[in-house]
Amino acid sequence: MEAFTKLSGIAAPLRMINVDTDIIIPKQFLKTIKRSGLGVHAFHDIRYNEDGSEKPDFVLNKPEYKNTCTLITGENFGCGSSREHAPWAILDMGIKCIIAPSFADIFYNNSFKNGILPIQLPQEQVEQLMKEAEDNPDAPLNIDLEKQTIQRGNKLSFDFDIDPARKHSLLNGLDDIGLTLEKKAHIVEFETKDKDKRSWLYK
Amino acid sequence: MPKDTMPAPRTLFQKIWDDHLIHTDDNGSSLIYIDRHLVHEVTSPQAFEGLRMTGRKVHHPHGTLAVADHNVPTTDRSQGIAEPMSRLQIETLSKNCAEFGVQLFDMMDKRQGIVHIIGPEQGFTQPGMTIVCGDSHTSTHGAFGALAFGIGTSEVEHVLATQTLIQKPAKSMRITVNGKLQNGVTAKDMILAIIGKIGTAGGTGYVLEYAGEAVQSLSMEGRMTMCNMSIEGGARAGLIAPDETTFAYIKGRPMAPQGTEFDKAVDYWKTLHSDADATYDKEIVLQAEDIAPTVTWGTTPEDVLPITERVPAPSDFKDKAKQKSVERMLDYMGLTAGTNLQDILVDKIFIGSCTNGRIEDLRAVAAVAKGKKIADNVKHAMVVPGSGLVKEMAEEEGIADILIEAGFDWREPGCSMCLAMNADKLDPKERCASTSNRNFEGRQGRGGRTHLMSPAMAAAAAITGTLKDVRDL
Numbered sequence: 001m002e003a004f005t006k007l008s009g010i011a012a013p014l015r016m017i018n019v020d021t022d023i024i025i026p027k028q029f030l031k032t033i034k035r036s037g038l039g040v041h042a043f044h045d046i047r048y049n050e051d052g053s054e055k056p057d058f059v060l061n062k063p064e065y066k067n068t069c070t071l072i073t074g075e076n077f078g079c080g081s082s083r084e085h086a087p088w089a090i091l092d093m094g095i096k097c098i099i100a101p102s103f104a105d106i107f108y109n110n111s112f113k114n115g116i117l118p119i120q121l122p123q124e125q126v127e128q129l130m131k132e133a134e135d136n137p138d139a140p141l142n143i144d145l146e147k148q149t150i151q152r153g154n155k156l157s158f159d160f161d162i163d164p165a166r167k168h169s170l171l172n173g174l175d176d177i178g179l180t181l182e183k184k185a186h187i188v189e190f191e192t193k194d195k196d197k198r199s200w201l202y203k
Numbered sequence: 204m205p206k207d208t209m210p211a212p213r214t215l216f217q218k219i220w221d222d223h224l225i226h227t228d229d230n231g232s233s234l235i236y237i238d239r240h241l242v243h244e245v246t247s248p249q250a251f252e253g254l255r256m257t258g259r260k261v262h263h264p265h266g267t268l269a270v271a272d273h274n275v276p277t278t279d280r281s282q283g284i285a286e287p288m289s290r291l292q293i294e295t296l297s298k299n300c301a302e303f304g305v306q307l308f309d310m311m312d313k314r315q316g317i318v319h320i321i322g323p324e325q326g327f328t329q330p331g332m333t334i335v336c337g338d339s340h341t342s343t344h345g346a347f348g349a350l351a352f353g354i355g356t357s358e359v360e361h362v363l364a365t366q367t368l369i370q371k372p373a374k375s376m377r378i379t380v381n382g383k384l385q386n387g388v389t390a391k392d393m394i395l396a397i398i399g400k401i402g403t404a405g406g407t408g409y410v411l412e413y414a415g416e417a418v419q420s421l422s423m424e425g426r427m428t429m430c431n432m433s434i435e436g437g438a439r440a441g442l443i444a445p446d447e448t449t450f451a452y453i454k455g456r457p458m459a460p461q462g463t464e465f466d467k468a469v470d471y472w473k474t475l476h477s478d479a480d481a482t483y484d485k486e487i488v489l490q491a492e493d494i495a496p497t498v499t500w501g502t503t504p505e506d507v508l509p510i511t512e513r514v515p516a517p518s519d520f521k522d523k524a525k526q527k528s529v530e531r532m533l534d535y536m537g538l539t540a541g542t543n544l545q546d547i548l549v550d551k552i553f554i555g556s557c558t559n560g561r562i563e564d565l566r567a568v569a570a571v572a573k574g575k576k577i578a579d580n581v582k583h584a585m586v587v588p589g590s591g592l593v594k595e596m597a598e599e600e601g602i603a604d605i606l607i608e609a610g611f612d613w614r615e616p617g618c619s620m621c622l623a624m625n626a627d628k629l630d631p632k633e634r635c636a637s638t639s640n641r642n643f644e645g646r647q648g649r650g651g652r653t654h655l656m657s658p659a660m661a662a663a664a665a666i667t668g669t670l671k672d673v674r675d676l
């Protein structure tokens with residue numbers, strides 16, 4: 001996984017609440033057996049017309065937001081299915097950070113596993129960032145994970161919270177499986193004890 | 204025992220958690236043991252690929268069971284799958300399972316079916332287990348008092364490689380439904396009413412424990428329907444304490460413990476209930492008699508109403524953002540505020556899914572449809588059994604004949620139009636009475652309009668051609 005340290009670039013406002021995983025990546029694109037290449041299909045139904053042309057009013061189709069790397073959006077982002085295709089598609093579009101008042105659990109989890117930073121902020125702060133992104137699309141939004149800060153021009157600057165373990169993995173691009181396998185002795189010890197207690201599970 | 208040495212009271216969630224905790228890091232993240240892992244074709248290819256690329260093996264192949272369900276055709280399968288992408292995905296699953304030593308029910312296996320139906324049906328799902336699957340409706344298995352939740356593909360890979368997951372303890376919420384459900388009101392209505400009350404994000408960060416007389420009197424099937432939709436309330440997991448109903452359901456199933464091992468297991472399972480004075484982070488109480496047959500009118504599962512009501516207006520909601528989304532929803536759903544719900548005509552019926560594709564659900568549909576015909580305006584009424592074994596049972600009981608006689612289309616098992624990934628889907632603007640779990644925009648086909656409801660209510664819609672209060676039939 002690629003490490004995430006700092007990010008600076010265009011932020012796009014997606015003014016919707018409850019953006020579900022079917023909106024992020026509709027099921028017809030889940031037939032892939034790869035992780036890459038989903039970006040062109042991200043937000044398909046709200047992004048493209050029936051004939052495949054772009055809907056001009058969808059925020060990420062607007063020329064000023066073409067190079068978006070941060071998405072600012074409404075509450076409960078990523079609700080619905082567990083499909084990791086959702087963060088894969090978003091990442092494949094070049095978006096590496098999502099800012100919202102709240103996220104659905106599984107999506108939130110999946111984001112970290114792919115080097116995407118989901119930032120949860122109070123509603124009023126999200127609203128300020130959203131408004132700024134609408135009013136001044138060209139001004140870059142700067143995110144510093146080490147310092148846990150978001151800053152825009154010299155007007156807006158917020159701190160954000162993040163779980164220390166997740167921060168550490170993201171900053172260093174660490175692979176969870178590798179970390180867990182280092183604890184193999186603990187796992188084997190657990191299984192040995194558990195076999196006495198719940199023998200029927202190991203037949 | 205003197206008071207100060209008494210163990211602190213624990214919830215069911217805490218008991219299962221404690222029994223699976225392997226290790227906790229200084230930063231508070233915990234490694235927990237995963238007993239059972241279910242795998243399907245859509246969320247697993249990249250996980251197996253990851254193992255292959257890193258030269259890792261499956262840690263405990265017997266803890267995993269795989270099945271093809273999301274993409275399989277629900278018509279005659281003897282000719283294979285026509286759609287090349289779907290075919291590749293299903294072939295990839297077979298190849299991966301063979302290579303890594305994982306048991307698979309393939310498309311032609313009689314035991315094949317929706318992943319959350321076959322786990323319980325085989326006795327693979329048991330109380331007190333931790334169960335995961337790359338699918339959000341894994342919460343279904345919580346009906347057995349198992350801690351069961353959906354995971355992403357990276358985590359699927361993690362479980363395959365280590366039989367563990369890195370987790371944080373969840374907060375706990377108890378939802379108690381006292382009293383008795385009225386006639387014609389089912390587990391589905393109860394869970395829709397609960398989601399209507401807590402909202403689609405109300406359960407975020409929580410494990411929900413369902414309790415109270417109305418929950419305890421449910422069959423295992425009803426309990427599965429409730430736990431299944433916990434995720435629709437934002438919770439990754441739902442739990443119901445196991446009891447005699449649970450043990451009786453499991454006994455004798457092929458993958459359940461047998462003989463003295465079963466007795467030993469039951470002794471352990473009996474310890475799996477929240478202690479009397481355990482505390483919860485949040486408590487919600489409902490009265491069963493207050494719940495009517497319930498349907499959704501919008502495009503999230505919290506947009507529910509009793510069938511006796513009318514379509515709401517944006518101004519009925521306080522929150523600005525919600526008002527805006529209600530406007531969008533009414534437009535998408537093609538509904539006008541103030542319309543009587545029972546005047547809404549439907550085009551299609553979908554009976555099936557991991558929420559309501561079990562034998563009891565099909566019995567409920569047959570009870571309403573027996574001796575009747577589907578309405579003329581209903582273009583297609585599909586019945587998709589949850590598994591090959593459910594299908595067989597329904598055929599033996601004569602349910603299939605009753606439904607075919609009434610004009611329903613009797614199909615092969617799979618996810619089908621619950622997510623419309625195969626050929627089964629709604630056309631734009633088609634309105635569907637569906638027993639599934641999600642009414643998101645485009646869920647059952649681009650532009651399709653879904654109303655979620657119980658099997659009996661969907662049967663009533665099939666017969667009358669409109670959303671209908673099944674109690675009036």
Ligand code: SF4
Pocket residue numbers: 272273317318319338340556557558617618621622639640
């Ligand atoms: S039936 Fe629907 S909800 Fe259940 S596993 Fe299949 S697609 Fe998911």
